[in-house]
Amino acid sequence: MVCVAKNLGVNLNVDPVKGQILLYKFDRPRVYVVVLTQGRYVIPRQDGYVLVGSTLEYVGFDKTPTTKALISLRASGNNSCLGSSRLILLKSGPDYDRVRRMGFLA
Numbered sequence: 001m002v003c004v005a006k007n008l009g010v011n012l013n014v015d016p017v018k019g020q021i022l023l024y025k026f027d028r029p030r031v032y033v034v035v036l037t038q039g040r041y042v043i044p045r046q047d048g049y050v051l052v053g054s055t056l057e058y059v060g061f062d063k064t065p066t067t068k069a070l071i072s073l074r075a076s077g078n079n080s081c082l083g084s085s086r087l088i089l090l091k092s093g094p095d096y097d098r099v100r101r102m103g104f105l106a
Contacts, residue, residue, distance in 0.1 A: 018063065020069040024051075050082060
């Protein structure tokens with residue numbers, strides 16, 4: 001889209017935004033509906049996984065997962081009824097397509 005706009009002489013001011021997510025795995029469901037709170041979401045899946053997200057980070061094209069995001073997202077999940085659990089940390093937002101192909105997202 002940016003290339004098309006540039007060819008048409010239109011200047012689109014687009015900046016990359018990194019979004020990190022966590023994926024929890026439970027033996028039995030702890031949440032059954034989507035929870036939205038304080039700019040974060042908790043999304044249960046039928047296979048027992050629960051997605052918690054997302055950060056919004058204006059750090060250019062840096063895809064590196066950060067400890068700060070892990071701590072923040074984990075706190076959001078814990079505060080949203082998940083409590084502590086075994087978790088699987090996925091890569092940051094720019095890897096969304098790869099994560100979707102792996103079956104973690106619809």
